[in-house]
Amino acid sequence: MSGIQGRIETFADPASLAAHVADWMTAAALAATGDFRIALAGGSTPKALYRLLATEPFLGRFPWPRVSWFWGDERFISHDDPASNYRMVHEAMLARAPVPPDKIHAMPDDGTPEEAASRYQCTLQKIYGARTLDPARPFFDIVLLGLGDDGHTASLLPGQPVLDERLRWVAAVARGRPEARLTLTYPAFESSRRVAFLVSGKEKAAILGAIRRGDGSLPAARVRPLGELVWFVDRAAAGTG
Structure with a gap:
């Protein structure tokens, strides 16, 4: 019996998980018309997916010219820092695939965290064409998320005020980790046609089990x-x- 929201698909290992998600993303993007928007996650499991997308047959099949890329969260550090989610995605996929530069929407890495969050929200609102999200018109086509061993996803960290944010689309998270972070909020993540959690490794079994048993207090749940x-x-x- 499962208390988890949504459906679960299980794969033998991280490689087969990445292969399936690459197929799933490609099929969704090819079936759509017009601009297709994807919010990216950091972490080792998504990294394997991004590397795979930048190889054949996906390199030749994926509709790169009309896909726009966004980040679900980011450490507030320079884009060239080894810990940057942007740098990871750039090295794994964006630098290896025919991605138009104007389709890449990285989170700002300058100013203060609060200023950067505000600027990224303005970027999203300009692309969306409105300052308020309409349930009839989701912003994203796909949102990719990971799962931390404390139940966090993106930088929606346990015990932080960002968990109660329902107005802003992007927020700075000043506490809970050694460095400040920027993250999309629940309203932004939820404005999506598809949200996919990518979870691999035995170290995630305990927290995934808690979510499956219905622990709705965890941020990812x-x-x-x-x-x-x-x-x-x-x-x-x-x-x-």
């Missing part, structure tokens, strides 16, 4: 998208391998 919610997990994270 509180994501309620307008569209579908799916958990792509490997057997180790599912506790079956």
